[in-house]
Amino acid sequence: xxxxxxxxxxQEAGRSGAEISTDLYRLLHILHKPSSKWxxxxxxEYYPGESSLIEEFIGISxxxxxxxxxxxxxxxxxxxxxxxxxxxxxxxxxxxxxEYTQIRTFLSRPQNAVLSALELAQFAESIRDRELSAxxxxxxxxxxxxxxxxxxxxxxxxxxxxxxxxxxxxxxxICHSLADFEKFDLFNYKDERVFRLLPGIQRYVLLPGISEMxxxxxxxxxxxxxxxxxxxxxxxxxxxxxxxxxxxxLDVKDFKDPRTLANFFNQKSLSYLEKYGQQVYVVIPKYxxxxxxxxxxxxxxxxxxxxxxxxxxxxxNELEKTLKKVLW
Numbered sequence: 001x002x003x004x005x006x007x008x009x010x011q012e013a014g015r016s017g018a019e020i021s022t023d024l025y026r027l028l029h030i031l032h033k034p035s036s037k038w039x040x041x042x043x044x045e046y047y048p049g050e051s052s053l054i055e056e057f058i059g060i061s062x063x064x065x066x067x068x069x070x071x072x073x074x075x076x077x078x079x080x081x082x083x084x085x086x087x088x089x090x091x092x093x094x095x096x097x098x099e100y101t102q103i104r105t106f107l108s109r110p111q112n113a114v115l116s117a118l119e120l121a122q123f124a125e126s127i128r129d130r131e132l133s134a135x136x137x138x139x140x141x142x143x144x145x146x147x148x149x150x151x152x153x154x155x156x157x158x159x160x161x162x163x164x165x166x167x168x169x170x171x172x173x174i175c176h177s178l179a180d181f182e183k184f185d186l187f188n189y190k191d192e193r194v195f196r197l198l199p200g201i202q203r204y205v206l207l208p209g210i211s212e213m214x215x216x217x218x219x220x221x222x223x224x225x226x227x228x229x230x231x232x233x234x235x236x237x238x239x240x241x242x243x244x245x246x247x248x249x250l251d252v253k254d255f256k257d258p259r260t261l262a263n264f265f266n267q268k269s270l271s272y273l274e275k276y277g278q279q280v281y282v283v284i285p286k287y288x289x290x291x292x293x294x295x296x297x298x299x300x301x302x303x304x305x306x307x308x309x310x311x312x313x314x315x316x317n318e319l320e321k322t323l324k325k326v327l328w
Contacts, residue, residue: 016041028054046071048257055171057164062172062203066260069204071267079200081138082107088132090232099127101229103136107201108209110157115140117193139205140195147194151184156210158202160184170202172256178287208254211285212236215250215316224323234275241327248326249280250319254288258295262302265311276310279326286316 006027013020018039021027030038036049043049051063060068069079089100106112106123115123120140127133143150143159150159151167155175160167167184169175187194197206216226216237225240235249255261261284265273276282289295296313303311314322 012040013038032056044259046263048259051257058171060171062256063260065171065200065203066255066257070255070260070264079204081135081198082201082205085132085135085139086233088135094129095232096129096132097229097232099129099132100232103127103132104205104209104229104233105213106136107139107197107205108213110153110155110206110210112197113157113202113206114143114152114159114187114194114196116189117195120195139198139201141198142193143196144192144194147187147189150187152187153179154181154184155179156202156206158206159187159196170199172203174207174256174287174291177291204254208236208252208285211254211316212252215252215283215319219323222320224327235280239323239327241323244327246327247279248323250283251276251280252283252285254285256288256292258292258299259302261299261313265307266302266304268307270306270310273307273310276312280312281322282311282313283319284313284315289315289317 002024006021006024009027009030010020010022016039019030021030031053032055034050034052035043035047047067048063052061053064055061085100085103088094089096112119112123120137124133124137127136146159150161153160153169153175155178156169158169158175160169162168167181175181196202212228216228219226219237219239223241225243227238227240229236230238230249236252237250239248239250240246253261253264255264284296284299292298296315296318300308300311300313
């Protein structure tokens, strides 16, 4: 696959009059550079110009994983287990709404990012369907032998690894911007087998899930009715007010770069986007705007015109104003 990729890269570079990578060593050297330096015309329409494909000490970059998740397949981003759970629960012969909500909620809580074998078994056994229970177990990987090398992430509860002179939480290390990284707790497991969420589940389920849970709790405190993952994850949250039948639906999206978010919608069919009706809003976690100013506005601008008419993007801190406008 790497050799085939190099030949494709050579073809695109040749078309653009860019430097030709004649061997894998040279190709890998180029892929460590920001994509705007590759010399391939039109690339920034699909991939952030300041992002590389490979990062030293990290491997495939976070932006590259977002790209794979958007354009190729969630399977490639270690989400195949979550996708299998979703498909299993949506099967018309099952329609397991309660079970799906139970699983997504569990996987979205920091205290469940790393578990003992007993804790994982207890949750898996609480799920009545044995096949679904097995799929939940597959969202975790055993890390017993590595536990001495890990510290506990103060934001998401996952495993911090010491790389390149600092403690990092997964590839993007977004947690570094969201919590105090001056002091870390050790994991308190002794003679137990230990499991952690797969890196892809941590990135695409746990992290946005933390935002979803926080928004849900905040809305409940404000007196709104909140339903998690309605219609088996057609949306992330359904919000109602004063027992009204009218609802507002929220879809939380957590991409690193606004271009990647826009491209997620741009490459979807219009039939898929029909669900984003008048009462549906795409919500961006506040920390994305803190890290990338005008995130929502930039993402909206990058949407194709026919998508822009359907997709309404708001930032997390705009939520209360929007709710009052829609539901009150």
